[in-house]
Amino acid sequence: MNLLIRNGRVIDPANGLDAPAEVLILDGRVSRVGPRLEVPAETPSVDAGGRVVAPGFMDIHVHLREPGQEYKETIATGTRAAAAGGFAAIACMANTQPVNDTRAVTDYITAQARAEGVVRVYPIGAVTRGLGGRELAELGELAEAGCVAYSDDGRPVMSSALLRRALEYAQAFGKPIVSHAEDATLADGGVMHEGFVSTDLGLRGIPAAAEEIMVARDIALAELTGHRVHIAHVSTAAAVRLLRDARARGVPVTGEVTPHHLLLTDETLRSYDANAKMAPPLRGKRDVEACREALADGTLDAIATDHAPHALADKEVELDQAANGIVGLETAVALCLTHLVRERVLDLGTLIARLTVGPARILDLPGGSLTPGAPGDVTILDLDREHVIDPGRFYSRARNTPFRGWRCVGAPWMTIVGGRVVMAEGVVERGPSR
Amino acid sequence: MGLKRKDLLEIRSLEPAEIQTILDTAASMKEIASREIKKVPALRGKTVVNLFLEPSTRTRTSFEIAGKWLSADVINVSGSSSSVVKGETLMDTAKNIEAMSPDCVVIRHSASGAPHMLARALKCSIINAGDGMHEHPTQALLDLLTIREKRGHLEGLSVAIVGDIAHSRVARSNIAGMRKMGMSVTVAGPPTLIPPGIEELGVKVAYRLEDTIRDVDVIMMLRLQQERMTANYIPSLREYSRLYGLSLEKLAGARDDVLIMHPGPVNRGIEMAPEVADGPYSVILEQVANGVAVRMALLYLLLGGKPAEA
Ligand SMILES: [Zn+2]
Numbered sequence: 053m054n055l056l057i058r059n060g061r062v063i064d065p066a067n068g069l070d071a072p073a074e075v076l077i078l079d080g081r082v083s084r085v086g087p088r089l090e091v092p093a094e095t096p097s098v099d100a101g102g103r104v105v106a107p108g109f110m111d112i113h114v115h116l117r118e119p120g121q122e123y124k125e126t127i128a129t130g131t132r133a134a135a136a137g138g139f140a141a142i143a144c145m146a147n148t149q150p151v152n153d154t155r156a157v158t159d160y161i162t163a164q165a166r167a168e169g170v171v172r173v174y175p176i177g178a179v180t181r182g183l184g185g186r187e188l189a190e191l192g193e194l195a196e197a198g199c200v201a202y203s204d205d206g207r208p209v210m211s212s213a214l215l216r217r218a219l220e221y222a223q224a225f226g227k228p229i230v231s232h233a234e235d236a237t238l239a240d241g242g243v244m245h246e247g248f249v250s251t252d253l254g255l256r257g258i259p260a261a262a263e264e265i266m267v268a269r270d271i272a273l274a275e276l277t278g279h280r281v282h283i284a285h286v287s288t289a290a291a292v293r294l295l296r297d298a299r300a301r302g303v304p305v306t307g308e309v310t311p312h313h314l315l316l317t318d319e320t321l322r323s324y325d326a327n328a329k330m331a332p333p334l335r336g337k338r339d340v341e342a343c344r345e346a347l348a349d350g351t352l353d354a355i356a357t358d359h360a361p362h363a364l365a366d367k368e369v370e371l372d373q374a375a376n377g378i379v380g381l382e383t384a385v386a387l388c389l390t391h392l393v394r395e396r397v398l399d400l401g402t403l404i405a406r407l408t409v410g411p412a413r414i415l416d417l418p419g420g421s422l423t424p425g426a427p428g429d430v431t432i433l434d435l436d437r438e439h440v441i442d443p444g445r446f447y448s449r450a451r452n453t454p455f456r457g458w459r460c461v462g463a464p465w466m467t468i469v470g471g472r473v474v475m476a477e478g479v480v481e482r483g484p485s486r
Numbered sequence: 487m488g489l490k491r492k493d494l495l496e497i498r499s500l501e502p503a504e505i506q507t508i509l510d511t512a513a514s515m516k517e518i519a520s521r522e523i524k525k526v527p528a529l530r531g532k533t534v535v536n537l538f539l540e541p542s543t544r545t546r547t548s549f550e551i552a553g554k555w556l557s558a559d560v561i562n563v564s565g566s567s568s569s570v571v572k573g574e575t576l577m578d579t580a581k582n583i584e585a586m587s588p589d590c591v592v593i594r595h596s597a598s599g600a601p602h603m604l605a606r607a608l609k610c611s612i613i614n615a616g617d618g619m620h621e622h623p624t625q626a627l628l629d630l631l632t633i634r635e636k637r638g639h640l641e642g643l644s645v646a647i648v649g650d651i652a653h654s655r656v657a658r659s660n661i662a663g664m665r666k667m668g669m670s671v672t673v674a675g676p677p678t679l680i681p682p683g684i685e686e687l688g689v690k691v692a693y694r695l696e697d698t699i700r701d702v703d704v705i706m707m708l709r710l711q712q713e714r715m716t717a718n719y720i721p722s723l724r725e726y727s728r729l730y731g732l733s734l735e736k737l738a739g740a741r742d743d744v745l746i747m748h749p750g751p752v753n754r755g756i757e758m759a760p761e762v763a764d765g766p767y768s769v770i771l772e773q774v775a776n777g778v779a780v781r782m783a784l785l786y787l788l789l790g791g792k793p794a795e796a
Contacts, residue, residue, distance in 0.1 A: 248683025254598040254620030254658055257682070324599030369575050370597030
């Protein structure tokens, strides 16, 4: 696929670029970026109209629910939600049914993504069989089949000995382990952050220490084995501090944070709305501030959505019984532009870095930059578009979001994958049937 | 008069004047209980559904009597709150009940916030008869009524609430109500059963019972759930009752006119020695009687009393 993107302000943090320029994609790859490019005759073009042109955004923490829970989401609907939200590539977690702990499941996901997906899909394999936390999954075969990392996300690997072996063994394939850092014995039965608000609401709390203990352990194991650990959805101030110290010492550990942990606190639960229930839970104000600082200074490398689609029936129940998590693919970019960039928590270039080169480096994915030869993936942002978040218009099959009705200024305007426009002005190409 | 609200979900959102109104109305309802024929037509033609998804014979019976004395049609629906087991969700149940066009649903549920969900979903009035660890507003109101009867006023009184504060909806509702009515509250119990940040509700925290009860007007003992022991909140029932049980010896240090309360049912010998539960300071049975009066008052104010303004 060939495509020329004209008349844009190109921001490519990996190459330190922020300037008016054109981007030329030839045969699905970035060919050149520059002020006035010579292009082959008949190259189709897009007029960016002065908007921001960035490398295609990547979300390395997505739950696609297929195979097994297609009533919540499918690869077809999930990748459309990604395209609508400005993401050109996503990595999907292993907690499907069956669990992605064998080549057969990985093959199914990649085949389905090729047939029905509209953005790139990178499977993440399980660390342990069936996410059971007892025996290692066949990490080698998973890597061969195309898994880009290993994670039991949704369930912490409680055995330190097992995680140690996983880290040692995974070195042979160079794939990092993504840790859902939560001490399950401390989190036991909790539905929200433990603190005054949980006391006031009479809801079982999950102390911040449940996360911090495991982050400290994971750092120790990364140091012991020398292999990379990536901490998923970091949510507490002390976890951030631990990461900052570890990185300063050169420990191979990275971290991500979700938009909801950057924008919401435990106060959101006061409505008893299950759309504010997630793991890790929404924390206190100081935790949110620490996460924002860490994102700005690079201690946290990436923004990831932890897109967790659920059916209404999984959420419209008592909080104790409600499923954890919210959808995020279609709201993340607009929320970050509005509440992080406009409110000067991050500058635009840093936000783009945390959505491109940051995630690409964590999972060692192709893309994340407009370096010649890179995949021809581009996200174009309209910084002025005003809109109200309306879950009724989501491409995702799910509607579970606490951001319904939030006003945003700024939105993804176009998503391009391998030189092909898959989303323009909020409309995702029809492509294969849903 | 009446209450300017559709539901009674929690004490914390009531104005002191509203609490006053409820207590005054409840006091006048007590007269009905003393009549030979305990029935007035105030709620004739109204339907009250008692939706008890967590078992509680006492509270359910109290609401049932309250409704019947006011001539309402009272329907009891009970079941397990783990509705998932039956494949029916709370919202399913709520919609089915809505089809019966009730005027009020009284809900008891093991999940905090369940009444709030119901109040959002249903057009009729919702009364919270206890939700998880969150609130039990009618219990707090009957406690306030009992104290007011015995002391003549509430403002300036001091209360010790003792036991499992962390898991107690009775404690949360009482703290909210008592603080609103100008009372001072100390909570006491083993540190494992005192939840984080409780001081932000305007209470003092104590870990030793003897010091706490020395100079208070009211001692409110909470029920201890036996499973707290297996979850290691306490090492043993024996130690708990030694440290936090109200014995005659400990009571000797309290004021002569102290009131002893308990939301019931009492684990005699654990929270309280039998002689204390049945002794002269105890107002436990008055609490039960006032429960009916408070629930009549609420049903009347939410359903029967002319709506304050449209
Ligand atoms: Zn997770």
